[in-house]
Amino acid sequence: MIAATAIAVSVFLAFQVASELLDSELRDNAENQLRADSRVLATTVERTGLAQVQLPPYPGSGRLVRVILPDGSTRTPAGQPALPPVSGHAWRVAQGASADLMESNDSDDDGYLIYTLRVGDGAVQVARNSDDSPVNQFGLGMLLIGLLCVAGGALVGRTVARTGLAPIDRLTAAAVRVAQTRDIDADIPDEGGGEIRRLIQSINDMLAALRDSRRAQRLLAEDAAHELKTPLTSLRLNVELLIRLDRRGTLDSALPADSRTRLLNDLGAQVAELSTLAAELTDLARGDVSDESTELLDVADVVVAAATRARSRVPDIEVALDVTTVWVSGRPAALQRAVLNLIDNASKWSPAEQPVQVRLRAEGASAVLEVDDAGPGIDAADVPRVFDRFYRAESARALPGSGLGLSIVQRVVDAHAGQVTVTRSARGGALLRIILPAAAPPARLTQLTAGADTVTAAGP
Incomplete structure (x- = not known):
């Protein structure tokens, strides 16, 4: 028309x-x-x-x-x-x-x-x-020619429109089919040209991202079910044992005080392990979705807060801090969780008389955080998979944990455009290093520290 x-x-x-x-x-x-x-x-x-x-x-x-x-x-x-x-x-x-x-x-x-x-x-x-x-004859001729041109233009316009919109019709049908069947495994045929081709390619990229997300969710659900099975089974058996003995009235005779205390301690440890696993699964299931806003923050404050939480959770742990003020743009709660996971991981391996060392410094345009322990270190065969979900080295399976802590660290660092690596420390244990892009300090702080060489913060 x-x-x-x-x-x-x-x-x-x-x-x-x-x-x-x-x-x-x-x-x-x-x-x-x-x-x-x-x-x-x-x-x-x-x-x-x-x-x-x-x-x-x-x-x-x-x-x-x-x-x-x-x-x-x-x-x-x-x-x-x-x-x-x-x-x-x-x-x-x-x-x-x-x-x-x-x-x-x-x-x-x-x-x-x-x-x-x-x-x-x-x-x-x-x-x-x-x-x-x-x-008048000329006008009549022009009128006839005009009518023919209008009819021809309408026909050509309809043909061009239908031809140009045919890929859109097929794209719409494919989108309706995906919405009705929830089947996102089939790509939409790449046809047409120009904007239509780019639109189809963008939708195919979106479907590929949805497939990856669904696959990741399926793997997470399968791994979570597998990891939850053992502690739930142990917890259920212990509870059933207590219930059965209590119903028989033989709880005191069948379980001496020391055995009952050990059983209750096991139950408490299993509940705590399940609580930690549930929290870590929640963090992983959320992925990059977070209500926490990005802000300009001093990583030294984040490290000190994480070390304080680690000491409150495990009073016997000793954390040696050597931190310097370094500013980054990030999410404070997520970064604190990552640092806390690194400290918790190091505390499992570091001997009681050897502290977990945490160092923070600026290197060029990056903030470098290192956490090392004096434990046995990580075997070379385990290094490629140390950040995988639920992966636990052979030597770590007897220790508490779910194998999700370092996975959360990897996700947080990736969300901040950084990188995390693992090597052997000078003390023989594991050295985990986080490198994040540094940011310029706030303007007011720059004015206050004008003329100063460095500003450092350290905590015992």
């Missing part, structure tokens, strides 16, 4: 312009011809006189002539149709009061274009019918 309307408007405007040009050209030609014919007639009249000039009979078509005599009477050829009465302007030309005159008379069906030229004491007039038939 838009194409047909545009063509119709274009044809109408072209018809108007062309008709005006054609009419003007025809009128100019007719006027020039009348002037030429009147000069020929005037030459003849000058030789013979107005009253004596011989006017040949009217041939039946073509020009019409008339001689205006000084007394106001007129002469016309025999058989010629009557012309309109001599106008006042033409009479003034015959009297010499005005120059030659071109006038038209379109008051009736027989309109004339009349040219008046003074000759002697009178004037001669040459006239032609004002014939609009050429313009």
Whole structure:
């Protein structure tokens, strides 16, 4: 419809312009011809006189002539149709009061274009019918051509529109099919061109991301079910044992005080392990989705807060801090959780007499955090998988934990555009290093510390 309307408007405007040009050209030609014919007639009249000039009979078509005599009477050829009465302007030309005159008379069906030229004491007039038939025929032809163009434009526009929108129709059908079947495994055929091709490619990329997300969720659910099975089974068996003994009334006799205490301690440890596992699973299931906003923060404050929490959770742990003020743009709670997981992981391996060492420094445009212990270290075979979910080295399976702590660290660091690595420390244990992009300190702090070399913060 838009194409047909545009063509119709274009044809109408072209018809108007062309008709005006054609009419003007025809009128100019007719006027020039009348002037030429009147000069020929005037030459003849000058030789013979107005009253004596011989006017040949009217041939039946073509020009019409008339001689205006000084007394106001007129002469016309025999058989010629009557012309309109001599106008006042033409009479003034015959009297010499005005120059030659071109006038038209379109008051009736027989309109004339009349040219008046003074000759002697009178004037001669040459006239032609004002014939609009050429313009009318041209207009009819333009109308027919315009109708054909409009019909052709509508047909072509519909064909182009349907062809161009066919991939969109198929894309819509594919999207509806995905919404109805929840099947995101099949890609949408890559067809079309330009914007449509880019749209289809973008939707295929989105479907691929959804497939990866669903696969990750499935793996997480399967791994979580596997990891939850053992502590839940142990917890259920211990609780069932207590219930069975209590129902029989043999709880005190079957379980001495020390055995009962050990069993209750095991139950408490298993509940605590399940609570930790549930919290870590929640963090992993949330992925990068977080309501916590990004802000400019001092990593030293984050490290000190994480060390304080680690000491409150495990009073026997000793954490040695060597931190320097380094500013980054990040999420404080997420970074604190990552640092806390590193400290918890190191505390499992570091001997009681050896502290966990935590160092923070600035290196170029990066903030570098290192956590090392004096334990046995990580075997080279385990290094590639140490950050995988639920992965636990052979030597770590007897220790408490779920194998999710370092996975959370990896996710937090990735969300902050950083990197985390594991190597062997100088004390023989594991050295885990986090590198984050540093940020410029706040303007107010820069003004307060102008002239100072460094600003450091350390905690025991």
